[in-house]
Amino acid sequence: MHHAPDSNDWTWLQPLLTQHQGQAGGLLPLLHAIQDHRGFVPADAVPLIAQAMNLSRAEVHGVISYYHHFRTEAPGQHVVQICRAESCQACGSEALMAQAQASLGCAEHETSADGRFTLESVYCLGLCASSPAVQIGDRLHARMDPSKLQRLLTVAGGAP
Numbered sequence: 752m753h754h755a756p757d758s759n760d761w762t763w764l765q766p767l768l769t770q771h772q773g774q775a776g777g778l779l780p781l782l783h784a785i786q787d788h789r790g791f792v793p794a795d796a797v798p799l800i801a802q803a804m805n806l807s808r809a810e811v812h813g814v815i816s817y818y819h820h821f822r823t824e825a826p827g828q829h830v831v832q833i834c835r836a837e838s839c840q841a842c843g844s845e846a847l848m849a850q851a852q853a854s855l856g857c858a859e860h861e862t863s864a865d866g867r868f869t870l871e872s873v874y875c876l877g878l879c880a881s882s883p884a885v886q887i888g889d890r891l892h893a894r895m896d897p898s899k900l901q902r903l904l905t906v907a908g909g910a911p
């Protein structure tokens with residue numbers, strides 16, 4: 752689980768900025784590194800990112816909002832990623848997404864009201880041979896169906 756940073760404590764961010772500073776095309780790798788580290792890209796970090804990368808805040812904000820992958824708010828305790836690339840799409844990923852939305856009571860890119868789950872689409876988890884695939888937290892699940900998914904959500908929801 753990721754915690755929101757103390758708003759004035761950017762010590763975690765500095766090494767990431769230093770690492771990518773001055774690199775051509777370094778913004779995307781930097782944003783990925785930040786999200787991997789914190790679970791999201793805090794809005795308050797945008798001015799610092801812009802400064803380090805010699806870009807305007809609007810440019811940084813534009814990139815963050817262009818890529819659905821990036822979150823600007825802390826995710827729930829578990830991120831549920833439903834694969835919607837071709838193979839999984841052909842094997843019923845829409846039904847999985849519908850099941851997840853109904854069960855969690857939230858839409859894609861949203862977090863359930865109890866803060867336990869954030870729901871995302873993903874485009875290929877590398878398990879095409881065992882479609883449809885879902886990732887919950889760090890764990891991959893192959894050959895899913897709506898009732899298996901529901902069981903996983905119930906278990907994960909009870910044991911954060």
Ligand code: FES
Pocket residue numbers: 834835836837838839840874875876877878879882883884
């Ligand atoms: S298309 Fe879903 S795992 Fe590859």
